[in-house]
Amino acid sequence: MSLSLSMPAPAVMPAPGDAPPALRHLLGIRGLTRSQAEALLAEARSWKAARAGRLQALSRRPLAGRRIVTVFYEPSTRTMTSFHVAAAALGAEAVDLPVSRSSVQKGERLDDTLETLESLGADAVVLRHPQTGAAHYAARHLSIPVINGGDGTGEHPTQALTDALTILERRGRVAGLKVAILGDIRHSRVARSNALLLELLGAEVWLSGPAAALPPAGAFGGARVTLNRDEALEGADVVMALRVQRERQARGLLPPPGAYRSRWGLDARDLERCSPDVVLLHPGPVNRDVEVDGRLLEDPRCAVLQQVANGVAVRMAVLHTLLGQGGGRSWSTCSSAAGW
């Protein structure tokens, strides 16, 4: 198996040719080619280096004058802030449209809201929505790029790219690694996007969780599914614990916190089953001492804060790929000072 991502040291500035052709939206990992995914990761590494190294690339404000609108029907401070930081780093302006799950219930139509945004002058939309498929729906109704910030039990592609970048930095490659994802797999868009992306990049993905939380066969690509947590952990190079949704515990769909912890929570002993240089991931925010023993969060094998930092770089790559070099609306490319 080739080490697909043992690419040469990336050029600091992505050359135009690096951009995957014809990527108009980022709706999911499903639909991405391996070369598109690799190009996004390479560009993310470049932006991270540019931010760390005070490079000219950023002082040119490559997305100056562009406005990115975040529309989050489910709150997520971390993901939303990450997009806002990424936009600002590229010189773009990010604004949040304050909406809520209750807007969905009041029967406001998503396409009406989004078309209004486009008329107001948005250059791209980042959408989080409780309904699976919402981002695809939005992309069909809008002429500007749509980024899926999480749709129901569908996908969360920027999180998966973030996690892949973190693995790449820690282990030098993705291909050939054994990755265990633990928790409420079936309802997790993070698990789905990660399983699809890591498999695309050549990893061997194992999924494990309570019986009711395991996915139907084939729903997560070719990932192996097991009720035997130890089998998933055995020799794993990467372990990803998913966040427990407390409301699902309250409804009896998952074991209550204490039982969850003793059965599925990760502690130092569990990591001993894994590869000695295992990487511990969690999409955050962590419920300490539920999914992960709090002490493990200080462990050098834990990469949670690195994931946060990489989330910014990945979102810069996505925004720049979709909006840079003349992508999106043309009128707003005229001047780095134009605003909108």
Place this chain on the structure above:
Amino acid sequence: MSLSLSMPAPAVMPAPGDAPPALRHLLGIRGLTRSQAEALLAEARSWKAARAGRLQALSRRPLAGRRIVTVFYEPSTRTMTSFHVAAAALGAEAVDLPVSRSSVQKGERLDDTLETLESLGADAVVLRHPQTGAAHYAARHLSIPVINGGDGTGEHPTQALTDALTILERRGRVAGLKVAILGDIRHSRVARSNALLLELLGAEVWLSGPAAALPPAGAFGGARVTLNRDEALEGADVVMALRVQRERQARGLLPPPGAYRSRWGLDARDLERCSPDVVLLHPGPVNRDVEVDGRLLEDPRCAVLQQVANGVAVRMAVLHTLLGQGGGRSWSTCSSAAGW
């Protein structure tokens, strides 16, 4: 009747002389002269052209260093966002002061809040408030420009200017047109500002709605009031449906949604009574299939999204007129980079 607004192609940049003299605030259409209104509309057209044409006018960031504060005691994502986008397009910074209707109930005094804002360094305030007259009250207490973003059942002047600009673009003129406004007229600041502005510009305005929703004589200038909806629609060049406030339906002050739709909702058959090139307007957000048949929203005669785009241009014109060329505080005009 002269075609008052069949003005020559507007200069791309408004010359200083275009600005209406002595417009310190925009509190309502009442109090505006026809030439002031026409100047605002001409400037809005110019800004729209400037944004579309990548012109230098915007790259100079004419309001750089100015800060516009929005204070919305009633939520309105669309209007507030429109002001923020307009401010950013001119290089100004817009911030929202998070307040709520509950602040009014807690007895916080509006003038205390506004004086604090002025001391903090705001250059202009956009105020939405449930009490009629709130913007006039604010203007008496502040030395910076006040823009009425909607006051109780009073006025909503930027919405009316937006609608007039849309009519102008669609029909080439306002004077001499028959305009029908339908719905809960009596309590609608949108209806009031539109009736006053369109009459000022030479249109013939008809108002129609449920009996309890019709205004007392003279309350809306010289507009004609009728219970006979068909009479209002007959040959109309413009039809504007007002948004139904669901809480007023819940309190029995308006027919419930189903009854409202069948009696007052607009559908394709209704438009057949109108002029062949009728323009359908709605201030948004539309309650689909209540005020307007959902299918009409895709009809080319429907200008709802054009209204949204024009709202930005109109607000740019208003902000630039009130703050440009040395308006507002003098200290903040010093440098395009000064911030505040």
Place this chain on the structure above:
Amino acid sequence: MSLSLSMPAPAVMPAPGDAPPALRHLLGIRGLTRSQAEALLAEARSWKAARAGRLQALSRRPLAGRRIVTVFYEPSTRTMTSFHVAAAALGAEAVDLPVSRSSVQKGERLDDTLETLESLGADAVVLRHPQTGAAHYAARHLSIPVINGGDGTGEHPTQALTDALTILERRGRVAGLKVAILGDIRHSRVARSNALLLELLGAEVWLSGPAAALPPAGAFGGARVTLNRDEALEGADVVMALRVQRERQARGLLPPPGAYRSRWGLDARDLERCSPDVVLLHPGPVNRDVEVDGRLLEDPRCAVLQQVANGVAVRMAVLHTLLGQGGGRSWSTCSSAAGW
């Protein structure tokens, strides 16, 4: 007693040497030296002059590319806005992380939240938190500067610096003045920071309030404590009324509003006991006719709005001191246009 703050007219731009050495955080007045406090006040005066005089200092955007994050577990529109305005005036970007007191109750760990912020790329954090000591706790966990925006019954240092600057402008000096602070002293971080700062600068501080609201001996430095309000007011050069927390009245810990007003509220007759050029301060927002007779707010001796304006200048000084000239993260100093 020397007039410690009768400093020479400050240079418009603070010279590098003015910055107090080694001020990494601003956690409280306790821990500041007199020269550090004086340097911050001198720098605040310079920034105020720079803003008023259209000076080049601001057009250089000295904190361009830096991002300040405000994290307010207790809402405070005024303080938060003041920090945002100060940041923007220096060219930095300010974002608010939306949190709430309920986040504290849900057991989200403060250090997890703050470490996430740092990973996202924040250059400084302004923290308001209901627990005393929260800012010190944050400073121990973060490598970026922490500014205490108010911690429980601990300190509120930027408010005290604001008040000292206002006294300085009104009276030309702080040293040797008699300052009376009235109200719920014991639980007031504003009172504590003011007592410590004004004493540090050489003033004679008197504290007076209801018996249950007086502090234990020594808790507020060397300030004199008295139940006799008239004794505190007699000949006072400065009178500061504290804001009443209505929830504490509701719980019976303070007299109810009517009783509070008649016993502790300030009116024109009270000011007659004071120095003829007494300065009336209040941290705001004022409960009119509770702590202060509403008519006094229009009195020229009342400096409440001047306090608001000075709050911006003080926060500019604090941010510039902590982040300017290479403070904070080094990577973000590279370019005035870099964003983050």
